[in-house]
Amino acid sequence: MAFERRKRTESPAAALQSLADEELMSLVAKGQARAFETIYERHCGAAFSLAYRMCGKRALAEDVAQEAFLSIWRSGGRYDRARGSVRTWVLGIVHNRAIDALRRSVVHERRRASDEGIEERFEARERTEVEAARREEAETIRGMLDTLPEEQSRVIELAYFGGFTHSEIAEMLGAPIGTVKGRMRLGLEKLRGQLAPQGAM
Amino acid sequence: MTNETNGHARYGDDVAPWLLGALDDDERQAFERHLAACGRCREEVAALRPAVEALPLAAPPVVPPTELRDRIMRVVDSEAELLQAAGVQADRPPARKRERRPRSLLGGLRPALVGAFAAVVIAVGVGGYLIGNAGSGGGEHVVAAQVSFPSAQASLHTEGDQASLQLANLPSPPPGRVYQVWLMRDGAKPQPTRALFVVRSGSVKIPGGTKGADRVLVTAEPAGGSLQPTTQPVIVANTA
Numbered sequence: 001m002a003f004e005r006r007k008r009t010e011s012p013a014a015a016l017q018s019l020a021d022e023e024l025m026s027l028v029a030k031g032q033a034r035a036f037e038t039i040y041e042r043h044c045g046a047a048f049s050l051a052y053r054m055c056g057k058r059a060l061a062e063d064v065a066q067e068a069f070l071s072i073w074r075s076g077g078r079y080d081r082a083r084g085s086v087r088t089w090v091l092g093i094v095h096n097r098a099i100d101a102l103r104r105s106v107v108h109e110r111r112r113a114s115d116e117g118i119e120e121r122f123e124a125r126e127r128t129e130v131e132a133a134r135r136e137e138a139e140t141i142r143g144m145l146d147t148l149p150e151e152q153s154r155v156i157e158l159a160y161f162g163g164f165t166h167s168e169i170a171e172m173l174g175a176p177i178g179t180v181k182g183r184m185r186l187g188l189e190k191l192r193g194q195l196a197p198q199g200a201m
Numbered sequence: 202m203t204n205e206t207n208g209h210a211r212y213g214d215d216v217a218p219w220l221l222g223a224l225d226d227d228e229r230q231a232f233e234r235h236l237a238a239c240g241r242c243r244e245e246v247a248a249l250r251p252a253v254e255a256l257p258l259a260a261p262p263v264v265p266p267t268e269l270r271d272r273i274m275r276v277v278d279s280e281a282e283l284l285q286a287a288g289v290q291a292d293r294p295p296a297r298k299r300e301r302r303p304r305s306l307l308g309g310l311r312p313a314l315v316g317a318f319a320a321v322v323i324a325v326g327v328g329g330y331l332i333g334n335a336g337s338g339g340g341e342h343v344v345a346a347q348v349s350f351p352s353a354q355a356s357l358h359t360e361g362d363q364a365s366l367q368l369a370n371l372p373s374p375p376p377g378r379v380y381q382v383w384l385m386r387d388g389a390k391p392q393p394t395r396a397l398f399v400v401r402s403g404s405v406k407i408p409g410g411t412k413g414a415d416r417v418l419v420t421a422e423p424a425g426g427s428l429q430p431t432t433q434p435v436i437v438a439n440t441a
Contacts, residue, residue: 033281048265050257067425091257141259159223184217191252
């Protein structure tokens with residue numbers, strides 16, 4: 001396979017594997033493709049899962065993930081470790097790209113995607129340890145979201161995963177904008193409170 | 202500062218919607234200006250941010266297709282080769298010190314091909330001319346663009362801070378590519394815009410207008426758009 005050949009000619013993959021994300025990003029900033037590939041391998045699962053959850057369609061999710069990772073490659077020098085982990089940064093970029101893609105698409109299609117959830121599933125057959133850990137993490141956060149009052153989790157999900165603006169959400173729910181914003185804040189505060197004791201993240 | 206307090210009354214409710222990405226572009230920009238000056242909002246952002254950062258992890262895990270990785274790495278490998286050939290280590294722009302949100306992805310341009318690109322544009326000889334200008338009241342400004350396809354036409358329409366390209370009979374971009382709009386000022390590096398399109402005829406809005414640029418370019422780029430042009434421009438228009 002092409003990748004195998006390339007790996008042998010450049011920095012040994014094993015050496016890169018042992019580097020922290022932050023160290024890899026400084027190599028990405030210097031244009032090192034293999035360092036980028038390692039970052040991709042570490043975060044593509046979470047990134048693609050987010051894109052897929054938001055877009056609800058495989059092809060669009062792939063486009064979003066591709067745009068996001070290429071922009072990460074091209075702007076590698078802009079990662080600032082003072083602002084958080086590489087994973088958080090990567091997922092933030094995927095989120096923004098997905099929102100842009102959703103806002104370009106027709107509203108009723110978006111509503112369908114976010115209301116009905118996922119149209120097709122292609123979960124991992126062979127579960128590696130990493131995948132199992134990710135699944136567990138997703139279930140934990142999902143569980144926390146589920147403990148919020150439905151009206152709060154709903155506005156958070158419509159905004160974050162559905163890419164809807166507060167005024168679109170207000171219209172969909174027939175609620176005043178101020179109420180929608182208030183539910184967002186309350187929901188995030190509760191979620192924050194649940195995260196704190198476990199130091200999750 | 203009274204200004205800040207007043208602002209807080211007006212923008213304080215936008216902390217959660219901003220963190221969730223639920224403001225529209227104008228509201229987002231207004232909030233971010235306020236945020237820069239409001240310590241209270243920054244504290245609230247810092248307090249709520251961990252909750253938002255946990256949200257993406259709630260997405261049900263799905264496995265990305267291997268073709269996605271292959272596609273991405275093909276582009277990355279070819280760009281890495283180009284960079285190496287251009288010896289870009291020396292003149293790569295330094296990382297920006299601070300960035301408010303990862304939203305402004307475009308920027309941090311790689312300078313590799315830019316010099317050659319600027320030369321091409323000059324050689325093309327920009328022959329835009331004024332077609333019409335609805336004089337009174339700052340009406341619409343229309344400038345014909347130079348198009349490298351004989352059968353196609355394009356013109357640049359500006360009105361206030363809105364700008365768009367009107368296209369007719371443009372050929373489809375090559376497979377896997379999209380057209381991307383760029384802004385140029387004083388012969389400096391073309392700045393990428395978020396305007397990506399594949400339409401052959403019709404109107405393409407340039408988000409944010411032409412903002413002091415003196416030239417608008419269009420190139421065919423890989424599907425996600427590029428941070429610097431990778432092909433020669435197919436459309437060149439002067440802004441005035």
